[in-house]
Amino acid sequence: MIExxxxxxxxxxxVALDDLSFKIEKGEFVFLTGPxxxxxxTLANLLxxxxxxxxxxxxxxxxxxxxxxxxxxxxxxxxxxxxxxxKLISDRTVFExxxxxxxxxxxxxxxxxxxxxxxxxxxNLGERINFFPAQLAGGELQxxxxxxxxxxxxxxxxxxxxxxxLDPESAWQLIKLLKEINKLxxxxxxxxxxxxxxxxxxxxxxxxxxxxxxxxxxxxxx
Numbered sequence: 250m251i252e253x254x255x256x257x258x259x260x261x262x263x264v265a266l267d268d269l270s271f272k273i274e275k276g277e278f279v280f281l282t283g284p285x286x287x288x289x290x291t292l293a294n295l296l297x298x299x300x301x302x303x304x305x306x307x308x309x310x311x312x313x314x315x316x317x318x319x320x321x322x323x324x325x326x327x328x329x330x331x332x333x334x335x336k337l338i339s340d341r342t343v344f345e346x347x348x349x350x351x352x353x354x355x356x357x358x359x360x361x362x363x364x365x366x367x368x369x370x371x372x373n374l375g376e377r378i379n380f381f382p383a384q385l386a387g388g389e390l391q392x393x394x395x396x397x398x399x400x401x402x403x404x405x406x407x408x409x410x411x412x413x414x415l416d417p418e419s420a421w422q423l424i425k426l427l428k429e430i431n432k433l434x435x436x437x438x439x440x441x442x443x444x445x446x447x448x449x450x451x452x453x454x455x456x457x458x459x460x461x462x463x464x465x466x467x468x469x470x471x
Contacts, residue, residue: 250272250273250274250275250308250309250310250311250404250436251272251273251296251307251308251309251405251436251438252271252272252273252306252307252308253269253270253271253272253292253305253306253307254270254305254306254307254308255268255269255270255304255305255306256268256269256270256295256302256304256305256306256307257269257302257303257304257305258288258291258295258300258302258303258460259303264460265288265291265460266288266291266292266295266302266457266460267459267460267461268305268461269288269292269305269457269460269461269462270305270462271455271462271465273436273438273453274436275404275434275436276431276434276435276436277431277436277437277453278427278428278431278436278437278439278450278452278453279436279437279438279439279452279453279454279455280439280440280441280446280447280450280452280453280454280455280469280471281438281439281440281441281455281456281457282440282441282442282447282454282455282456282457282471283456283457283458283463284458286459287456287457287458287459287460288457288459288460288461289440289457290409290440291460292440292457293407293409293440295307295314296309296314296328296407297325297328297330297407298314298315298321298324298325301314301316309324309327309328309404309405310324310327310404310405312324326354326401326403327403327404327405328403328404328405328406328407329397329398329399329401329403329405329406329407330398330406330407330408330409331391331394331395331397331398331406331407331408331409331411332394332409332410332411333409333410333411333413333414334414335382335390335391335393335394335414336394337382337390337393337394337397338382339381339382339383340381341381342378342379342380342381343369343374343377343378343379343380343381343382343385343393344365344369344378344379346382346393346397347365347368347369347393347396347397347400348361348365348400349397350397350400350401351364351365351400351401354401364400365378365396365400366378368396368399368400369396371396371399371426371430372392372393372395372396372399372426373392374389374392374393374396377389377393386419387414387415387416387419388415388416388418388419388420388422388423391411391412391414391415391419391423392422392423392426394411395411395423395426395427399430399435403435404435404436405435405436405437405438406427406430406431406435406436406437406438407438407439408427408437408438408439408440409440410440410441410442411423411427411439411441412424412441412443412446413441413442420443420446421446424446424450427439428450444471447469447470447471448470448471451468451469451470452468452469453465453466453467453468453469454466454469454470454471
């Protein structure tokens, strides 16, 4: 579950988010839309704990995101993230990139090996396990990023413009995977400018403009 309660975020005199309130339940698939500068990136960064709201409260699961950034790492374990630019480590293999979150959490090597293999099969990249990022196509890189986001079994998946650097075929392959993951119970929040994807899926749409919530529709359109 994600909940924003009267959240405002200011950067000096600039209001990035203005009294924003909404709630997304477990298992929902939600598109976050709006023009550039609407506040989508600010919203995502607040969820990630990169900075704190000026006022209001944010909940991830049943817990409020801590006011202390020193404690945010514990809550981040509930949140998997994929980015438009992948953010993979170039000198590590596919296996090593995906394993990293589990290594940070102190999981045993045998558990890591099994879980990485499981998510690679889930994203149809088992044969790429020992490849480096430079050896992969864009769609494959994004699927590795997705596997890394899923490896710790998060409750929430934040997909920040995940199709922005992909060709149409790769974009739809990724969307199919996201829908399959969502059907297994993971909440998916996807920021996007892709009108075709939003209008084709007819999922819930939350739209921001100038930091304010201007639309929240079930089975919405862009």
